[in-house]
Amino acid sequence: MAGIEKFWDDDPTSLLRVHDGFVLDEARAADTPGFSGKKKDAEKALAEGADVLSDLQDMFFAASTLGARGSILLVLQAMDTAGKGGITKHVMGAVAPGGIAYHAFKAPTAEERAHDFLWRINRELPPAGQIGVFDRSHYEDVLIGSVRQLAPPAEIDERFVAINNFERRLTETGTTVIKVMLHISSDEQKERLSARLDRPDKHWKYNPTDVDERMRWAEYQKAYQRVFDLTSTANAPWYVVPGNHKWYARLAVQHLLIDALRDIDPAYPTADYDVELEKKRLAAT
Amino acid sequence: MAGIEKFWDDDPTSLLRVHDGFVLDEARAADTPGFSGKKKDAEKALAEGADVLSDLQDMFFAASTLGARGSILLVLQAMDTAGKGGITKHVMGAVAPGGIAYHAFKAPTAEERAHDFLWRINRELPPAGQIGVFDRSHYEDVLIGSVRQLAPPAEIDERFVAINNFERRLTETGTTVIKVMLHISSDEQKERLSARLDRPDKHWKYNPTDVDERMRWAEYQKAYQRVFDLTSTANAPWYVVPGNHKWYARLAVQHLLIDALRDIDPAYPTADYDVELEKKRLAAT
Numbered sequence: 001m002a003g004i005e006k007f008w009d010d011d012p013t014s015l016l017r018v019h020d021g022f023v024l025d026e027a028r029a030a031d032t033p034g035f036s037g038k039k040k041d042a043e044k045a046l047a048e049g050a051d052v053l054s055d056l057q058d059m060f061f062a063a064s065t066l067g068a069r070g071s072i073l074l075v076l077q078a079m080d081t082a083g084k085g086g087i088t089k090h091v092m093g094a095v096a097p098g099g100i101a102y103h104a105f106k107a108p109t110a111e112e113r114a115h116d117f118l119w120r121i122n123r124e125l126p127p128a129g130q131i132g133v134f135d136r137s138h139y140e141d142v143l144i145g146s147v148r149q150l151a152p153p154a155e156i157d158e159r160f161v162a163i164n165n166f167e168r169r170l171t172e173t174g175t176t177v178i179k180v181m182l183h184i185s186s187d188e189q190k191e192r193l194s195a196r197l198d199r200p201d202k203h204w205k206y207n208p209t210d211v212d213e214r215m216r217w218a219e220y221q222k223a224y225q226r227v228f229d230l231t232s233t234a235n236a237p238w239y240v241v242p243g244n245h246k247w248y249a250r251l252a253v254q255h256l257l258i259d260a261l262r263d264i265d266p267a268y269p270t271a272d273y274d275v276e277l278e279k280k281r282l283a284a285t
Numbered sequence: 286m287a288g289i290e291k292f293w294d295d296d297p298t299s300l301l302r303v304h305d306g307f308v309l310d311e312a313r314a315a316d317t318p319g320f321s322g323k324k325k326d327a328e329k330a331l332a333e334g335a336d337v338l339s340d341l342q343d344m345f346f347a348a349s350t351l352g353a354r355g356s357i358l359l360v361l362q363a364m365d366t367a368g369k370g371g372i373t374k375h376v377m378g379a380v381a382p383g384g385i386a387y388h389a390f391k392a393p394t395a396e397e398r399a400h401d402f403l404w405r406i407n408r409e410l411p412p413a414g415q416i417g418v419f420d421r422s423h424y425e426d427v428l429i430g431s432v433r434q435l436a437p438p439a440e441i442d443e444r445f446v447a448i449n450n451f452e453r454r455l456t457e458t459g460t461t462v463i464k465v466m467l468h469i470s471s472d473e474q475k476e477r478l479s480a481r482l483d484r485p486d487k488h489w490k491y492n493p494t495d496v497d498e499r500m501r502w503a504e505y506q507k508a509y510q511r512v513f514d515l516t517s518t519a520n521a522p523w524y525v526v527p528g529n530h531k532w533y534a535r536l537a538v539q540h541l542l543i544d545a546l547r548d549i550d551p552a553y554p555t556a557d558y559d560v561e562l563e564k565k566r567l568a569a570t
Contacts (some may be wrong), residue, residue: 089381203556271488
């Protein structure tokens with residue numbers, strides 16, 4: 001197999017996609033679907049993929065400057081410590097900052113709470129030619145929203161409808177939506193939280209509420225299952241990416257993005273000026 | 286010398302800084318002040334510096350999460366083809382996207398024109414803990430603004446006053462302002478524009494107005510000189526970075542950022558919770 005495909009036994013995009021009947025409880029967070037190499041192999045593959053991703057993104061951006069529509073939206077959701085930040089740094093770091101619209105959604109501000117939950121999401125959508133990265137997203141409003149009963153069940157139901165309508169319109173208007181849940185095991189999270197508490201330079205990443213949320217692990221898994229059941233659509237599918245091995249998760253998400261760009265198949269735009277004339281004008285200076 | 290300083294004969298931050306009596310006409314775009322190595326050495330130095338920059342930025346960001354103030358603003362100005370994009374990609378690519386607030390300022394939109402020229406600048410200022418990167422900036426309003434006479438001379442004069450007041454307030458409130466002019470020679474620009482016209486995959490980067498602007502080279506150099514004379518202040522200095530060698534410019538700008546972060550001297554914040562208690566709570570889950 002040519003290019004980066006040579007690192008894979010099987011296509012992760014299709015292996016990781018949430019299909020009908022998917023059961024989160026049965027997904028194994030330490031697996032590396034489609035990849036039989038070790039950490040070192042994955043790092044080599046990630047470095048090669050970085051160039052591929054960067055080149056495709058350059059073309060994608062170039063096409064947009066002459067009016068091509070289309071953007072990509074990568075939604076990252078996960079339990080704490082799953083590695084959202086690492087994905088952003090190690091996968092997206094390969095792309096020119098001008099090609100990325102990154103946004104981390106925190107607990108809503110007073111202004112945001114004064115609007116519908118999709119209001120702040122809309123404001124951060126990537127423009128044409130860019131890859132938007134949402135570190136958390138509108139899915140918080142149906143995840144923590146239901147687990148913590150921040151809204152009544154009927155409102156949560158309405159939000160699911162609103163999300164599907166919103167994402168359908170997004171994809172209709174040229175945004176490729178890639179929704180990723182980074183899936184770690186409860187044991188792995190315990191180890192990672194413990195590591196944060198052991199290292200003073202990691203204390204800032206820890207918050208006592210992390211343990212509060214951890215105590216509701218089973219409820220969150222159930223809430224994610226409902227998210228997959230209700231919102232993994234043909235146009236805006238979910239991918240459950242095993243995250244116990246960070247190197248695997250990074251490589252897999254990089255592959256999802258490369259696949260999306262290849263599907264878009266961007267091309268450098270044709271000059272909208274007379275190239276020969278410009279050569280003459282330039283030579284005369 | 287320890288760390289990345291070992292790559293330098295002399296401190297580029299002080300060598301490149303615009304001092305009283307600086308004359309742009311005498312600056313040599315092919316020089317590599319403070320650095321006697323070759324391209325390969327510079328690439329090695331850049332890779333080592335990437336880790337240093339990334340670690341410092343991580344600390345800077347961490348400190349902001351517990352309330353530390355302070356941000357960095359990197360202003361990039363240059364004639365076309367000087368390499369602003371390459372700086373952004375190759376220097377800032379080392380930093381987690383969440384630590385960067387990148388913005389490219391284009392010709393103002395109708396909405397932007399309906400406001401004062403600093404309005405759109407204010408909206409893109411980096412929050413605490415982030416490095417803002419302005420690919421072009423408010424300086425366009427006194428550069429192309431004066432060369433193309435987009436505003437009367439008296440208004441240009443007022444803008445200079447406004448810029449100095451604006452930047453003084455910025456630095457007073459904790460933003461480190463680093464203003465970089467990437468300096469290439471006229472011959473170098475001609476070659477680079479010519480290369481863009483020769484390569485179909487680079488045609489999108491070329492615009493016929495590039496030659497129009499090129500014809501006003503001397504006027505732009507004069508406008509830059511005036512910018513340096515009027516706005517290179519103690520708190521918000523300009524650095525003229527020779528850009529004929531892209532590898533030098535990238536390394537030098539990286540060094541400016543590392544220096545700025547070292548001056549800020551960020552520290553990981555102390556936990557605002559009881560670490561031992563949290564260890565017990567976590568263990569009990």
